[in-house]
Amino acid sequence: MNIEELNTVETSVETWQEFVEYSMNSEFYQQALDRVGPEKASAMTILHNYLLTFSAEEQAVIESDVHQFYKFAEGFIRELSPYRYNKNGYNNEVRSAFIGKIRQLLRRQKDEQGRVQYPKKYIFIRNIVKFCSSLNFIIRIHDEYKQFLFREMPQIQHQKNG
DSSP: OOHHHHHHHHHHHHHHHHHHHHHHTSHHHHHHHHHHOHHHHHHHHHHHHHHTTSOHHHHHHHHHOHHHHHHHHHHHHHHHOTTTOOTTOOOHHHHHHHHHHHHHHHHTTBOTTSOBSSHHHHHHHHHHHHHHHOHHHHHHHHHHHHHIIIIIHHHHHHHHHO
C-alpha cells in the first residue's frame, strides 16, 4: 500500500471519529436518546446529520420520493464505505487496512477485559459500520426516523415550549 492510500484510510477513520463526536453532542441525539434509547438514537442521529448535508430542496425530494430515497441510500453506502463497494473492484490491501482501522477503533472503546468503556461511542461506530454495510438497515432506520419526527418530535417541541 502506498502512502496516499494509507493517508486516505487514516483520513476516513478520522472523519468518522469527528462525525461521531459531533453527533453525540447534537441536540437531536440528546432528544432522541431520552425517547428511544442509545441504539436507535445513534442510528437516527447518523441519518439526521447526514441528511443535513443536503439542501432543503434535496431533503424534501429524498423524503417524498421512494425511488430517490433508494438512490440516496445506495449513494450513502458508496460514500461512507469507499473500500467496500468499488465498481473497479476491491483494492484488497486498502480494504484490509480500512477494516483493520475500524476494528482498532472499536477495540479502543473497550477495556482489557473486553468490556465496553464508552458505550455510546461504541454504539455510534457500530451503527456507522451497519450503515456502510446494509441498504435494508438504512431503510429500516429511515422508517424509524420518520416515525420519530412525526410522533416524538412534536411532543418534545411542545414540552420545550410548554
